[in-house]
Amino acid sequence: xxxxxxxxxxxxxxxxxxxxxxxxxxxxxxxxxxxxxxxxxxxxxxxxxxxxxxxxxxxxxxxxxxxxxxxxxxxxxxxxxxxxxxxxxxxxxxxxxxxxxxxxxxxxxxxxxxxxxxxxxxxxxxxxxxxxxxxxxxxxxxxxxxxxxxxxxxxxxxxxxxxxxxxxxxxxxxxxxxxxxxxxxxxxxxxxxxxxxxxxxxxxxxxxxxxxxxxxxxxxxxxxxxxxxxxxxxxxxxxxxxxxxxxxxxxxxxxxxxxxxxxxxxxxxxxxxxxxxxxxxxxxxxxxxxxxxxxxxxxxxxxxxxxxxxxxxxxxxxxxxxxxxxxxxxxxxxxxxxxxxxxxxxxxxxxxxxxxxxxxxxxxxxxxxxxxxxxxxxxxxxxxxxxxxxxxxxxxxxxxxxxxxxxxxxxxxxxxxxxxxxxxxxxxxxxxxxxxxxxxxxxxxxxxxxxxxxxxxxxxxxxxxxxxxxxxxxxxxxxxxxxxxxxxxxxxxxxxxxxxxxxxxxxxxxxxxxxxxxxxxxxxxxxxxxxxxxxxxxxxxxxxxxxxxxx
Amino acid sequence: xxxxxxxxxxxxxxxxxxxxxxxxxxxxxxxxxxxxxxxxxxxxxxxxxxxxxxxxxxxxxxxxxxxxxxxxxxxxxxxxxxxxxxxxxxxxxxxxxxxxxxxxxxxxxxxxxxxxxxxxxxxxxxxxxxxxxxxxxxxxxxxxxxxxxxxxxxxxxxxxxxx
Numbered sequence: 001x002x003x004x005x006x007x008x009x010x011x012x013x014x015x016x017x018x019x020x021x022x023x024x025x026x027x028x029x030x031x032x033x034x035x036x037x038x039x040x041x042x043x044x045x046x047x048x049x050x051x052x053x054x055x056x057x058x059x060x061x062x063x064x065x066x067x068x069x070x071x072x073x074x075x076x077x078x079x080x081x082x083x084x085x086x087x088x089x090x091x092x093x094x095x096x097x098x099x100x101x102x103x104x105x106x107x108x109x110x111x112x113x114x115x116x117x118x119x120x121x122x123x124x125x126x127x128x129x130x131x132x133x134x135x136x137x138x139x140x141x142x143x144x145x146x147x148x149x150x151x152x153x154x155x156x157x158x159x160x161x162x163x164x165x166x167x168x169x170x171x172x173x174x175x176x177x178x179x180x181x182x183x184x185x186x187x188x189x190x191x192x193x194x195x196x197x198x199x200x201x202x203x204x205x206x207x208x209x210x211x212x213x214x215x216x217x218x219x220x221x222x223x224x225x226x227x228x229x230x231x232x233x234x235x236x237x238x239x240x241x242x243x244x245x246x247x248x249x250x251x252x253x254x255x256x257x258x259x260x261x262x263x264x265x266x267x268x269x270x271x272x273x274x275x276x277x278x279x280x281x282x283x284x285x286x287x288x289x290x291x292x293x294x295x296x297x298x299x300x301x302x303x304x305x306x307x308x309x310x311x312x313x314x315x316x317x318x319x320x321x322x323x324x325x326x327x328x329x330x331x332x333x334x335x336x337x338x339x340x341x342x343x344x345x346x347x348x349x350x351x352x353x354x355x356x357x358x359x360x361x362x363x364x365x366x367x368x369x370x371x372x373x374x375x376x377x378x379x380x381x382x383x384x385x386x387x388x389x390x391x392x393x394x395x396x397x398x399x400x401x402x403x404x405x406x407x408x409x410x411x412x413x414x415x416x417x418x419x420x421x422x423x424x425x426x427x428x429x430x431x432x433x434x435x436x437x438x439x440x441x442x443x444x445x446x447x448x449x450x451x452x453x454x455x456x457x458x459x460x461x462x463x464x465x466x467x468x469x470x471x472x473x474x475x476x477x478x479x480x481x482x483x484x485x486x487x488x489x490x491x492x493x494x495x496x497x498x499x500x501x502x503x504x505x506x507x508x509x510x511x512x513x514x515x516x517x518x519x520x521x522x523x524x525x526x527x528x529x530x531x532x533x534x535x536x537x538x539x540x541x542x543x544x545x546x547x548x549x550x551x
Numbered sequence: 552x553x554x555x556x557x558x559x560x561x562x563x564x565x566x567x568x569x570x571x572x573x574x575x576x577x578x579x580x581x582x583x584x585x586x587x588x589x590x591x592x593x594x595x596x597x598x599x600x601x602x603x604x605x606x607x608x609x610x611x612x613x614x615x616x617x618x619x620x621x622x623x624x625x626x627x628x629x630x631x632x633x634x635x636x637x638x639x640x641x642x643x644x645x646x647x648x649x650x651x652x653x654x655x656x657x658x659x660x661x662x663x664x665x666x667x668x669x670x671x672x673x674x675x676x677x678x679x680x681x682x683x684x685x686x687x688x689x690x691x692x693x694x695x696x697x698x699x700x701x702x703x704x705x706x707x708x709x710x711x712x713x714x
Contacts, residue, residue: 007695018692022658030680035656038629121629151697157665158638161631227701238635239607273642279703 001062001369002147002291004112011154012109015116019043020102042122042160044115045101049421054093054101055118056108060128060146060170061089061372063113065359068370070111072355078104083355085340085348087412087463088167089127089372090118094419116154121162123153123234127169129177130373133292134335134381136327139189140197142172144289145226148280152227159234163241164249166234167206170199179374179490181205181214182466184251185233190220198222203233203263204255207460211496212252217264224285228278232270236263295367295382300332304386317392319441320403325388332385338378338395339402339410343439344432347413348376357398365391374463374490375412375451377405407444408452408517409435412463416456416473417480423456425473425480430454430509437510438517447517450530453488466490468531469513470497482509486516486542487534498539501546512549519545552652553678555660555671555686563672565599565620581622584611591617604653605632612643621645622672625653634666641667657685665696 004012019039026036044055056071063071071091075083078100079093086092096104108114118125126149133141149168153159159166169183180186186202198220205214221229237251240258255263311318326335338358341347350358358378362370365387371379383391395401404410411434414420416427431454438444453467457474464470470485482504485497504512517530519542524533534542554563565579574580574590581599582590590598599620600611611621621640623633637649651663652672663671673681 007700011693011695011697014693018658021688021692025685030682030685031656035628039658121631148701152701154697155662155693156698157662157696158634159631160662161629161634161659163631235635235639239605239632243605243630243632273639277642281701281703284701 001064002059002143002288008112009109012112012114012116013106015043015114015155016102016105016109019105023098023102038120038161041120042117043101043105044118045098046119047421048094048419049417049423050419051095052098052101053419054096054104054115055086056091056093056113056115057118057125058090058113058372059150060126060132060143061130061374062128062132062143063370063372064111065362065368065370067111067113068355068359068362070107070113072352072359074104074107075352075355082349082351084346084415085350085372085376085378087374087376087414087461088118088125089130089374090125091372092415094415119165121164121166122160123156123162123166123168126150126153127167127178127183127374129171129173130371130379131177131326131335131381132172132371133294134328134330134333135173135175135177136329137175138173138329139191140172141292142170142187142189143292144285145187145199145223146170147288147291148227148285149230152230156234158231159238162234162238163243164246164251166237166251168230176491176494179463179466179494181494182207182211182463182490183214185230186214187226192220192222196222199226201229201233204252204260205494206250206252207463207465208250209247209458209460210250210252211460211465212256213494213496214252215255215260217255217260217267224280224282225275227280228275229267229271231274231278232267235270235274236266240266294330295369297330297333297382298384300330300384300386302331304332304384304388306386307388310389314389316401316403317389319445320392320401321388323403323407323445324405328382330382334383334385334388336380336383336388336391337373337405338380338400339404340377340400341404341410341435342399342402343409344436346428347411347431350378354398354400357394357400361391361394364394375405375410377410403441404444406449406451408438408447408450408513409444411435411452411454412467413454414456414462416454416462420456420461422459423473424458424475425456425482426506427454427456427462427471427473430471430473430482430506433506434510434513437514447521448529450517451490452513463490464488465496466494467497468534469516471509474503476503480506482506484509484512484516484546486539487531489531500539500543501549504549508549512546515545515549516542553673553675554650555673555678555683556669557664557690559683559686560678561670567601579619581620587614587618599648599650602636605630605636608636608639608643612639615640615643615645615647618645618647620648620650622650622652623668625651625655628654628656628659634662637663637666637668657681657689660686660689661693664690665698 170187171178202214413431417423454471455462466488488497577595604626
């Protein structure tokens, strides 16, 4: 993975010192709260319901075992012994004190980490396919481009006071595991007619209160012109994005109001201006690419007898292996998803002890590297098939062996009313109740792939719009209630869910989901997933089964 | 009004002339765009032009040669359009003085400089709240720029102003 050089190190440490000064100037009254707010947000610091929340950047979801151990230490020293991995591949600490934050940032800087641009109206931490560099279906590793974008977007002088936040996601694979179509900019690696790799650029996707699927604004941008093209988009957005209404300020509204054609003409004009000026330094690109060279894999046969014997002998291990593994580029290796969704647990939470166990696993069963997925799980990207049993035993010892990747209990949920000042309803208890209800592993496996995503308000941090079943928590006359959506999908043929049925009380949500699942199981054709059955039968038949709930 | 340059608070020798007032016959004046032709016609006058908050530059980009100063208004420090306008001016070859005016906080100073802005004009209240030391510290807070690092030095004009 990418390691900081002197420049990065000096930069990040200078940012910590700068933030220390800003905190002091706020306390002295030189800065008003309104002026301080964007400065603290650009350093990842939110003011939540009960306390400050610090969101630490995990660039494109990649981190080392060493970094994971420091996250564990921070959770212990300055928080309550746990952290929350987010849908943007970051980690949040929910209970830091304002005066401790500069020290926390200093400790992060010790291991090449920071909280820069994890919030605020700027270009946010870039997200990527969590299986980048190892997935068998990849055209090219997108991480060098993601790292280049991290550097380019960090404290960009022109784009630090945008109309609203700005999220970029990138995938190097035709199977989009980065949900690129629901980002402000989604980049998908493609080859042009001459076989040269470049990017298809989609703009204007997003969730929140006005969910939209991104439109392709350019089929192909050569790799070495990507930054110029991105600057062109950013400039058009910075100059013309709406600033009169916070809820209409995202780029998706600009694209929608101008129309894709007019928007794209403006971008092309800006691109013409910028392409000769913003030229990426090929030397730096080579350095970054070298940092992502594949590790020294052993030459292994595809099949492992050790694995085969354990698979036959231990049903729990076999179940886990069936759900939590992904095919690897290198023979004899797999990418392992470690689920942070234990039955009845809080999605995405990990204790300090678990973080250390994950770091140890990365060292013992990999090359000391981990990934955070946008489904709020952890990936060990390079595990030898013949070591899977040993890894699994290690995970069992730390409560990290839940076999549910992509299944009904692999639920995405935002922190909701338990933490968040924006929330209108709780998300976590609803996720826990659904998880309990479907906890039986045989039943989960029988149901097959099913993505449930829960948001505690219309800002949609829990990605409910792209849940196969989405759950949106709302509030009316002081009562929480929940609205279901059906048929959303973040990847592949990305789709937004459609509203279904009446508002439900929290206790009714698991019942309603059970009815949907039963309807699917009764109606599915051979090998069909929930989403496929839904698409074949249509929205109405599923919607109907919800009507009786709550009567 | 108080003016901040790389040397700290500095006297402002430019005079603003509004829509109505008569133009002087010599000296340095900043005029609204509507009076630009009139001002440029005065031989011994050095002319600056006022650009209201976030207004697209349009034709101004094609007639920069005789303009010595452009003043970009910032109605709110959180409205970042002026940063793009500044870079557009520099990319169009503008080599005169580039001034930001309005609600600006010291923390923005290095970003403004990187976008090609030379100086910041503040009202008295904002200036008294932000002493010279704050501007000096902000300028020196971060050494280096990722944007200069990732891009090649361009054919002139530079995409990101040098410190």
